[in-house]
Amino acid sequence: MSKFDSPAGINPLDQEKVLARPHARKEGPLKVTGQATYAYEYSADPDLQGTTYGYLVGAGVARGQVTSVDCSVAEAMPGVLLVLTHENMPAQGASDTPVPQEDDATPQMRSAEVDYYHQAVAFVVAETFEQARAAAGALVIEYDNRTAEGDYVLAEVMEDAEKAGSDEESKDQQVGDFAGAFRRADVQLDVTYTTPYQSHAMLEPHASLAVWDEAGEELTLYTSNQMVHWVHRGISKTLNVPQKNIRIVSRYIGGGFGSKLMFYGDAVLSAVAARTLGRPVKCALTRPQIFNHTSHRPATVQRIRFGADGDGRIHAIGHDSYSGNLPGGSAETASHQTKLLYAGENRLVRQRLSELHLPPGGSMRAPGEAVGMLALECAVDELAEKLEMDPIELRVLNDIGYDPEKGPERPFSSRRLADCLRRGAEEFGWEQRSAQPGERRDGEWLIGLGVASAFRGNLVKPSSATLRLEKGGKITVETQMTDIGTGSYTILGQTAAEMLGLTLDDVEVRLGDSEFPKSSGSGGSWGANSAGTGVYYAAEELRKKIAKAAGYDPKKAVFKDGEVWEDNKCTLLGVVAAKAPEPLEATVNATFGDLNKQYAQASFGAHFCEVGVHRVTGEIRVRRMLSVAAAGRIFNPVTARSQCLGGMTMGVGAALMEELHVDGELGLFINHDMAEYHVPVHADIPDLDVIFLEELDDKSSPLKGKGVGELGICGVGAAVANAIYNASGVRIRDYPLTVDKIL
Ligand code: MOS
Secondary structure (H helix, E strand, O other): OOOOOOOOOOOHHHHOOOOOOOOOOOOHHHHHOOOOOOHHHHHHOHHHOOOEEEEEEEOOOOOEEEEEEEOHHHHOOOOEEEEEEOOOOOOOOOOOOOOOOOOOOOOOOOOOEEOOOOOEEEEEEEOOHHHHHHHHHOOEEEEEEOOOOOOOOHHHHHHHHHHOOOHHHHHOEEEOOHHHHHHHOOEEEEEEEEEOEEOOOOOOOOEEEEEEOOOOOOEEEEEOOOOHHHHHHHHHHHHOOOHHHEEEEOOOOOOOOOOOOOOOHHHHHHHHHHHHHOOOEEEEOOHHHHHHHOOEEOOEEEEEEEEEOOOOOEEEEEEEEEEEEOOOOOOOOOOHHHHOOOOOOEEEEEEEEEEOOOOOEOOOOOOOHHHHHHHHHHHHHHHHHHHOOOHHHHHHHOOOOEOOOOOOOOEEOOOOHHHHHHHHHHHHOHHHOOOOOOOEEEOOEEEEEEEEEEEEEOOOOOEEEEEEEOOOOOEEEEOOOOOOOOOHHHHHHHHHHHHHOOOHHHEEEEOOEOOOOOOOOOOOOOHHHHHHHHHHHHHHHHHHHHHHHOOOOOOOOEEEOOEEEEOOEEEEHHHHHHHOOOOEEEEEEEOOOOOOOOOEOEEEEEEEEEEEEEOOOOOEEEEEEEEEEEOEOOOOHHHHHHHHHHHHHHHHHHHHOOOEOEEOOOOEEOOOOOOOOOOOOHHHOOOEEEEEOOOOOOOOOOOOEOOOOOOOOOOHHHHHHHHHHHHHOOOOOEOOOOHHHHO
């Protein structure tokens, strides 16, 4: 019995009548029939007639100052209602960095200073979108350009990071004597990998619609955002308006991948302009603005060192990661997983941060691991080759059940890495792999197999929910949680249904509204497990209330088939609800789980890939892929599988095509649209397969699950790169692996 089980020693979720069963997304039909209302679309509501259109103007320099803005022509153009610049913006809350921070103030155009290219410098509002855009083009903006040479080049600023005693040093892992052990090792590997800037490139742009009440005191902000409680607090601080006067609505989100963890100019400037004008204002960022005005995944330079004995045991492991960001921004935590993934008694794991004047770097799907594993898992492949060992055997040999720094006192809550590797090898036909690169052919194609471990830290966050028994015996769930396409609506419905002995159809889930109880939100792969736990606790509380209202002993009450039972007596939930003098409702603020202290926590997996490399043209084709994952209880095999397929697809993109190119003169990402920022298309992705290993992790949460949404991408690109090496004998250490680098 775990501490999460109910007093009777039974966790109703373990029945798995509804949870852990495949269910299609509840909101799917609404989305495909255009009935799901996204942030930009609320203006179709008759009450919002008179909505105006805002167009953001981004800075044309990366560093400097706006010296003048001539609005005279623009203001006289048809339909133009307002031009906001730093000169007429109302006072806003301050932030000490241009990089948006969780629930902090994120002011726009607070001064004439420009910190990055496409930082907002003006906001034009007009009766129509076209009028606003045309007027934006008529603004004459002058700058004092203070760009310094090398402001945007990571390699050039890295030396400063070495010197500077930054606070990154406090996160170093130093165990034993790395330098000595590395020097003495029988087999050494010292390699440096680079990963490029990447963009989330989600489909729905950042979009907001701001509506104030007549007094200009109460704001409703419809916005596409992953974290309702962060944007709620952050907007309040930015606008200096009490949180209770602000309502955030974010019901449907067309993808986020971390880009919508924070909020940007569309949200702040729509709100400010709507208040000034006394009319609703909406704004969607244009595609180029998304690439430069919002966040991206920082580029990294990663040096990895392994010292092993002749049998393949790792004794020294070193991982240094360098990345850059604007002042006050954070480092890409690309070396983080190396603290926990493999054994080795001498360890040196560091990350360093340099100042760069590119747009703000932020979290993108599995920040840290997604690019850390691109380097680490290729380095493991290189080590295996030096040792003349099978790369799976090398990984299994250095598998470790506890935190290698803290020792056996801090075991993993659950860890089935070796099982994932072994099962995948069997299913994928790993024995077909030739240890010698370039030996397998299919006509003109060189065929290779690659493998990589998957690792993503398991995060859990406090989350709350309200559950209500409705008169008809159905349940309503309300929480601020969001669904970014991941399946929250469905999974939370399954959780509530299982707890109350109902079917998924008996539960209505309402999300994405700051009027509901505060939730974990969607990020860091913590969403389903954390928000689900909020629902679990509220359901436990509601069960007690229902049992009491039915006249039963809450300790003995059993919920099944829409009824509450005690021994051989039972009552329909609908009857209990009808008879109850007041609504039966429960809200619980749940803090739970070990929060990563006593136990190390992560989700594990293994990725397998077969590629063909054309022996003449160097063209690379992914032919087959398999992911095996052990991520605790899988709440819904359909939505979880879908998360993995998306992660694998994105992993292929990271390996082969995704790359933001920096214009070294202007300091912007120049391929700032979907035509030039390449992501995989259908023709790039073959049949993908996913296997989930059974696992229940009762240290993680009462749901006994772990994160899966980001596990799917971690390590994928390395499996592709390792397959390319196995096919062609060409080892590329600079992502993405494009044809020019193969030849
Ligand atoms: Mo995630 S990158 O925390 O949406």
